[in-house]
Amino acid sequence: MPGERSSDGLDGFGRYAGPATLILASLADGAKHGYALTKDIESFAGVRLAPGTLYEALARLQGQGLIEPVESHDRRRPYRLTAVGARALRAHLDAQRRVADLGLRRLASGWGLT
Amino acid sequence: MSAPALAADQADRLLRWYPKAWRSRYGEEFAELLIADICERPRSRTRTLDVARGGIVARFAAAGLCGCTLEAGDQVRVSLVAFGCCAAVFLGFGAAMWSQLTIGWQWSAPDTAATTVAMVLMSAAMLAFLALALAAAAPVLWSVVRLRAAGLAGPAVLVVACAVIMFVGGRHFGNGWPGTGGHPWARQGLVPGGVAAFSWASTLSVSAYWAHPAALARFSTGELAWMALSPLALAGLAGGAAALVRRTELSPRVLDFETRLGYAACGVMAVFLAGCCAWIVDGGAGPRNLFHAGAIDVGGAVVMTTAFAAARQAARVARSGAGRQGAGRQGAGRQGRLGAG
Numbered sequence: 103m104p105g106e107r108s109s110d111g112l113d114g115f116g117r118y119a120g121p122a123t124l125i126l127a128s129l130a131d132g133a134k135h136g137y138a139l140t141k142d143i144e145s146f147a148g149v150r151l152a153p154g155t156l157y158e159a160l161a162r163l164q165g166q167g168l169i170e171p172v173e174s175h176d177r178r179r180p181y182r183l184t185a186v187g188a189r190a191l192r193a194h195l196d197a198q199r200r201v202a203d204l205g206l207r208r209l210a211s212g213w214g215l216t
Numbered sequence: 217m218s219a220p221a222l223a224a225d226q227a228d229r230l231l232r233w234y235p236k237a238w239r240s241r242y243g244e245e246f247a248e249l250l251i252a253d254i255c256e257r258p259r260s261r262t263r264t265l266d267v268a269r270g271g272i273v274a275r276f277a278a279a280g281l282c283g284c285t286l287e288a289g290d291q292v293r294v295s296l297v298a299f300g301c302c303a304a305v306f307l308g309f310g311a312a313m314w315s316q317l318t319i320g321w322q323w324s325a326p327d328t329a330a331t332t333v334a335m336v337l338m339s340a341a342m343l344a345f346l347a348l349a350l351a352a353a354a355p356v357l358w359s360v361v362r363l364r365a366a367g368l369a370g371p372a373v374l375v376v377a378c379a380v381i382m383f384v385g386g387r388h389f390g391n392g393w394p395g396t397g398g399h400p401w402a403r404q405g406l407v408p409g410g411v412a413a414f415s416w417a418s419t420l421s422v423s424a425y426w427a428h429p430a431a432l433a434r435f436s437t438g439e440l441a442w443m444a445l446s447p448l449a450l451a452g453l454a455g456g457a458a459a460l461v462r463r464t465e466l467s468p469r470v471l472d473f474e475t476r477l478g479y480a481a482c483g484v485m486a487v488f489l490a491g492c493c494a495w496i497v498d499g500g501a502g503p504r505n506l507f508h509a510g511a512i513d514v515g516g517a518v519v520m521t522t523a524f525a526a527a528r529q530a531a532r533v534a535r536s537g538a539g540r541q542g543a544g545r546q547g548a549g550r551q552g553r554l555g556a557g
Contacts, residue, residue, distance in 0.1 A: 135245065135248075135249075136245055136246070136248070136249035137248070137249050137252045137253075140249070140253075152262060152263055152266035152267075153246065153249050153250050153253055153263060153266065153267060153270075154263075154266035154267040154268075154269060154270025154271070155266055155270065156249070157242055157246050157249075157270060158270045158273055158274070160242075161238075161242065161274070161277075165283075165286055165287065165288075165291070166540070177244045177245060177247075177248050178245055178248045178249070179244075179245040
């Protein structure tokens, strides 16, 4: 089953893994609504997620139980990370860091780029 | 009109790309985001395209053809319903094609190996379909009878009524056709003549006669009425069954079982399509033009291929939902153990 193969909970996202990682990383320091997420992601990643892409990823993340909506009287509903989502983000970023570390080491030894 | 009002108006128009259920869940907050985005970037073709694409994906997700936006159980249920509808379309066209060939064989055996192999494959696939359909219906019917939940009576009555119409009509018009039931050599074919005749009569509406009004006019009023009524009855049967699956609280085990049957049915569909293609590509009309493949058969094969692709996708999404359900149950157990540790 796909769920059993998953190492970090984001394996099943395919081409949505990018937006999903950005959203989870943005929510790691607290709940945010759609517009705040867009702005935060733009500030730390230099990427502006279009509204359709953002909500497609939010719906998937919520369906996977990685984020959850926060009660709000405002029309702009904030979302926050769940415990499962935090673990999934941690595992995903660890895997990315291993790849980044390896790539940097090889670039340093093979190309002298440090 | 002021800029915010114009933005709200534009956001409202963009929201229409999304299905109603999605709008009732995310509509307000999404509209707020769109308004903010429109105020910041009044003209953006990228945004329009992105929202349109997102809306189409949301519609596919609501139809169970792409996943991960619904609760795992809902996703399996919706995808199984989508699968059932695709399978019904596949079967409708497939049975029409198959019965045409089986009736031909009542009169004379095909004279090419390709058509013979195609017939054997298609007949075996039809038999497998029947077995899988019975296996799939049994746990659903058992759950319906056991739970007797509110809102099930209507769909159950619809299913029974449409099944009775199809059975009675199929028998009546099958027996009335001189080429099958009444034929003295009715048992010389690959399948019993009565079965071929019933299948032929049930799918009489899938016919090239619609494109030939002069030939159609020679049909009796009763047959014409049946050609109009039978697709409605088939649609009612599929729709009623879909409503039963949607409204019945099927257990995760039953949903998993149905998902596995869906995968098996995809294999059977592939076998049937292979047989169908072998017959069409063979191109031989056979003795007395009994096995001629016409434009409607090519069109039917295209429809069946599309239905097969959609069914396979629905089965894949259902399986991913079943996997999430299983992973959720395992995760809950693991969390409990970690908490204790």
